[in-house]
Amino acid sequence: MPAPAPPRFALIDGNAFYCSAERVFDPSLRGVPVVVLGNGDGCCIALSPEAKQLGLKIGTPIFQVPEPIRKQIHVRSANFALYGDLSARIVSLLRELFPRVEVYSIDENFVDVEGLADPFAACLEARERILRWIGIPCCVGLGATRTLAKAGNKLAKDQSKRAVNAGQRAVFHATPQNIEALAVEDVWGVGRRFAARLHAEGVKTAADLAALPAEQVRARYGVVLARTRMELLGLPCSDLEPEEPDRQQLVVSRTFGRDLADPSEAIGTFSTVACEKLRKRGLAAGAVWVWLDGNPFKGETFNASRIMPLPFPTQDTSAVLRAVRVLVERIQAQAGASRRSSGGRVLFKRGGVGLTDLVGAEQRHADLFAGPDSKAERAMAVLDQINSKWGRGTLGLGAAGWRVGGARPGEPQRGAPNNRWRPTLKALSPCYTTKWSDLLRVR
């Protein structure tokens, strides 16, 4: 058998990242089952190993967890400001150690290990530093392709779980010859649908997928999976992308705290947040869309979306809000019409705003009639400055001046009084690293 190709890529991934992040500043959470809940304290979105051992699954609504189990777990509301900050610290640490780093997600980074004398040792060292300096335990996968590095990462997680010497075993070099232990559904690029079809064909492991004829994969599953198969064989079809590509769209959506007959305030707030993100990235939106869904858990299957092109790509919240108001009214009219015969009305459970046809704000060509409205956009810049200094929601527009960020228990609700659509968070940890008021006190 030929010697496996040396690894070119490594994937460094924080273990149960949100749970580990909560543990960094709260030692009482270490060694005990920790669960982090998503929007409105709805579903479990992260589980510590101890929580997984209790049989909890990602995505389970917390109210479905049996009471005896719930008594044993420590629950936190998702605190993305904290997680994002710790993630950025990991990235800057990695940039000191490796020539190229691709930020793949909040808890995963690909790095370039090509040409290193001892890639395995380099990754072990990176893992050790992240653990010691930032406090997040990681696993590392190495491979000749990004797909193999991903596979190695999963195998490293599996073997370090059982190992006595967890540090050493948290790094795994995956090769086309040693991936038979990886279930095909755990291959990067194989989701639920493909996994079911592959199983039906008798393809159970990553090695089985790699062994399928190329044409067969191409014909039955498309080019994406065909590339995945190539990468499992050690033939690279993709490289690192150290530069973040320009966004194509920007979405803000939520499940409402309760069912709403009139979701316009909530949608207005999402629009405000979306526009803040837009300006932060130096982008302008050429079109706006809105969608609203009923509550499928109560048998309400209504859902609809509407899009509106803007006369000129804009960064101006008030221009977006004007479009959004029309779109919401149109969807409400459609919902009303669909219920007129039955005499009922539609209650909405979930909705969102999308900004699309994004362009760089500086790349827009001036248009005498359509804009940009530079006066309005300067006003937006001032608004952003004030909100970044005093906190999101300090200042807003009349049509949407209510608060979005997670208020903690006891914190007064700023903004419009009628914001009951927003779920309250019961167990939000302090923003230890991003808010002066939440700095840890040592005494």
Next chain:
DNA sequence: TCTGGGGTCCTAGGACCC
């Protein structure tokens, strides 16, 4: 009572144009 949020890419089919 309470059921996550934010993205990308590919493909097929239709409209439209030459």
Next chain:
DNA sequence: TCTGGGGTCCTAGGACCC
């Protein structure tokens, strides 16, 4: 009334990712 090929753009739907 019948008859063509080829290109592009757009959209909707389906698959995937974290």
